[in-house]
Amino acid sequence: AQKVTQAQTEISVVEKEDVTLDCVYETRDTTYYLFWYKQPPSGELVFLIRRNSFDEQNEISGRYSWNFQKSTSSFNFTITASQVVDSAVYFCALSGNSGGSNYKLTFGKGTLLTVNP
Amino acid sequence: DADVTQTPRNRITKTGKRIMLECSQTKGHDRMYWYRQDPGLGLQLIYYSFDVKDINKGEISDGYSVSRQAQAKFSLSLESAIPNQTALYFCATSEGGSSTDTQYFGPGTRLTVL
Numbered sequence: 474a475q476k477v478t479q480a481q482t483e484i485s486v487v488e489k490e491d492v493t494l495d496c497v498y499e500t501r502d503t504t505y506y507l508f509w510y511k512q513p514p515s516g517e518l519v520f521l522i523r524r525n526s527f528d529e530q531n532e533i534s535g536r537y538s539w540n541f542q543k544s545t546s547s548f549n550f551t552i553t554a555s556q557v558v559d560s561a562v563y564f565c566a567l568s569g570n571s572g573g574s575n576y577k578l579t580f581g582k583g584t585l586l587t588v589n590p
Numbered sequence: 591d592a593d594v595t596q597t598p599r600n601r602i603t604k605t606g607k608r609i610m611l612e613c614s615q616t617k618g619h620d621r622m623y624w625y626r627q628d629p630g631l632g633l634q635l636i637y638y639s640f641d642v643k644d645i646n647k648g649e650i651s652d653g654y655s656v657s658r659q660a661q662a663k664f665s666l667s668l669e670s671a672i673p674n675q676t677a678l679y680f681c682a683t684s685e686g687g688s689s690t691d692t693q694y695f696g697p698g699t700r701l702t703v704l
Contacts, residue, residue, distance in 0.1 A: 518633075518698070566632075576638060576686075577635065580633045581632055
């Protein structure tokens with residue numbers, strides 16, 4: 474069975490601080506995909522990034538960066554110089570490829586990030 | 591215009607009523623999904639459809655039914671709504687055909703059952 478754990482339920486920072494959101498996953502699949510989604514206060518779910526299990530290179534996109542480490546089964550998300558607009562719930566998710574289950578997204582319970590001015 | 595739309599965006603109804611939530615997409619994707627989100631929880635899959643003739647139950651399908659009227663339309667029905675179906679409902683789509691199947695979500699429908 475697949476499992477995603479986001480141990481941080483809530484994080485509060487002051488604007489311009491860096492913040493890292495943790496994600497730990499469990500899967501028996503040899504090929505799998507990891508995702509991050511953002512849910513701002515308006516409620517929609519916004520896709521941020523997808524990473525496959527064969528690509529452990531870190532990725533940077535503007536103020537966002539992702540650190541994927543298979544050795545620790547982690548896919549952490551860092552926001553540099555946080556802004557108030559980053560306030561949202563962030564979800565980590567996992568999909569695998571066994572038994573035709575590549576459609577199935579397993580979500581963590583989310584981390585509520587509050588960035589205070 | 592949004593690629594994935596959901597109607598209504600908000601709905602308040604009473605116990606025992608039949609409710610239909612609708613989802614439309616212009617992304618040309620084959621796969622469509624319905625999820626519900628409850629406070630403090632992640633998303634749970636209700637139903638999914640890989641094409642018009644292929645509909646499958648997800649983790650929590652009891653009390654729900656779906657209809658895939660066309661490639662672009664996927665409706666979720668609550669046959670007899672009950673209060674514990676109060677939740678935020680999301681429709682999602684994905685292209686299908688590969689393991690890199692990223693799901694794109696609609697704006698959500700907030701349903702309250704009194």
